[in-house]
Amino acid sequence: NAGVTQTPKFQVLKTGQSMTLQCAQDMNHEYMSWYRQDPGMGLRLIHYSVGAGITDQGEVPNGYNVSRSTTEDFPLRLLSAAPSQTSVYFCASRAGVPPGANVLTFGAGSRLTVL
Amino acid sequence: GQSLEQPSEVTAVEGAIVQINCTYQTSGFYGLSWYQQHDGGAPTFLSYNALDGLEETGRFSSFLSRSDSYGYLLLQELQMKDSASYFCAVRPGGGAGFQKLVFGTGTRLLVSP
Numbered sequence: 001n002a003g004v005t006q007t008p009k010f011q012v013l014k015t016g017q018s019m020t021l022q023c024a025q026d027m028n029h030e031y032m033s034w035y036r037q038d039p040g041m042g043l044r045l046i047h048y049s050v051g052a053g054i055t056d057q058g059e060v061p062n063g064y065n066v067s068r069s070t071t072e073d074f075p076l077r078l079l080s081a082a083p084s085q086t087s088v089y090f091c092a093s094r095a096g097v098p099p100g101a102n103v104l105t106f107g108a109g110s111r112l113t114v115l
Numbered sequence: 116g117q118s119l120e121q122p123s124e125v126t127a128v129e130g131a132i133v134q135i136n137c138t139y140q141t142s143g144f145y146g147l148s149w150y151q152q153h154d155g156g157a158p159t160f161l162s163y164n165a166l167d168g169l170e171e172t173g174r175f176s177s178f179l180s181r182s183d184s185y186g187y188l189l190l191q192e193l194q195m196k197d198s199a200s201y202f203c204a205v206r207p208g209g210g211a212g213f214q215k216l217v218f219g220t221g222t223r224l225l226v227s228p
Binding site: 050102 | 156165202214220
């Protein structure tokens with residue numbers, strides 16, 4: 001099993017550009033989420049989804065859009081990138097019921113730099 | 116809202132035992148988790164406590180006291196490969212909060228020879 005796959009691993013954008021971070025999981029997990037990680041800030045939840053067609057906001061949703069058209073995929077869109085969005089982004093998924101519901105599986109991360 | 120507090124850094128020597136504490140304040144509570152993250156890597160799950168007491172998994176143990184809003188991760192027989200950041204995380208209660216996992220800012224563990 002591949003687990004959670006994120007692409008790209010690295011990306012450099014100019015202010016105002018748009019892009020999509022891709023996330024796919026092959027574990028048939030109902031729940032998927034996006035976090036960003038900044039030095040000294042831990043992991044902060046951006047958006048999450050509890051199933052296809054259902055998304056909701058986390059702690060820091062501004063500037064990001066998501067959609068969940070399939071169980072497997074949960075892309076994160078930056079519509080107009082800003083330097084404040086320079087960060088490492090992690091996609092994570094988990095099962096919908098215990099015990100798997102208590103274990104988040106993370107992708108390898110996408111390092112984004114906005115100039 | 117919710118907040119979690121853990122020390123920013125802990126140092127220890129190989130073979131020693133180290134305890135990383137986590138105190139939390141949440142509007143509800145469904146459990147305390149611990150994750151390990153090596154530099155440049157992704158967080159990986161270590162343990163989960165829903166009820167008070169100690170959970171043991173090999174060299175790692177995790178403890179929870181819900182009445183004290185406190186937990187800790189205990190690492191025994193430290194090895195150099197245990198040098199990493201450790202995050203506690205809680206699932207707040209109440210409606211949509213149940214679906215979220217809120218992380219602390221992490222404790223960097225440095226193991227020296």
